[in-house]
Amino acid sequence: MKRLTIHLVIWAFVLAAFGGGGYYFQQQARYVITDHAQVWADTVPVVPPAVGKLTEWTVHTGDRVERGAQLGMQEATQPGVAATPITSPISGVVLLTHAVPGQVVPAGRPLAVVADLSQTHVLAYVDERDVTDIRLGQSVEIKLASDRGRTMTGRVAEIGKKAGDDSASRSERADGKTVQYVPVKITVGQAVAMKLIPGVNASIKLERS
Structure with a gap:
């Protein structure tokens, strides 16, 4: 009986892990998500x-x-x-x-x-492999690191033409290969922009086109 209980607990953890992993991959397949973003002015x-x-x-x-x-x-x-x-x-x-x-x-x-500050915006760096799934005018969900419970909506205003222009747009993967990131400018309404604090970290999420 004790062995059966242990097996049930193990299977419960396994199923939870697969369920969580499935949700993560589902989100990645449907959305472009990154926390490599910051409020700029x-x-x-x-x-x-x-x-x-x-x-x-x-x-x-x-x-x-x-x-x-x-x-x-x-x-x-x-x-x-x-x-x-x-x-x-x-x-x-x-x-x-x-x-x-x-x-x-x-x-x-x-x-x-x-x-x-009326021109305050969010500048996000997106993996070069995801840029083709982004379009101008697309709706973006924004969350600020300083206020995780708050979600704002912005719009894609500019998509960089070149990746890897500076150290902020490059990183190295575990396999040693360099990942290039493309800057994407996201604007918000003027009333919201005036309340944003430049320098605050953010995360963005937008549906793949």
Whole structure:
């Protein structure tokens, strides 16, 4: 009787394993699924026009700025040259700034990064073998790593023309062969985009065409 019970338990585990494996392969056959994805936003650096001393800086990380708005003032190192205002190149939110009044800033060194959050999107890297199953305008299910219970819907906006452009789009399999990934841009509604946080990891799922 004891041996029969043990056999039943073993068979229960075997059936569960086959059932779980069957579900996994069924999902893979029907959908393109990847967690190699991240929330992105179009960003622009704020760069001083020349070498000079930063005499004023009025914005902080998280501040909303408008295109052309003055963010600070820079005093030229050359005598007789008037101070130069430093302005925002786009309307958006300041994602990062380490500018400190009083520091001498070389030309070309970014003082801040401004992002247009209305254009926030998800950038996913898809196995090159799955790209032919994706089409423009296709509906995509998106889940954020920071909020696993939340599911959003997006649309395929762009499909990369080339795989393996950088280290983020390549990985090595156990057999030593390199897997190439193609970047796929997925957009969401503007109201949703404004609430997304750039840099957050995500996963996507879309039905094979």
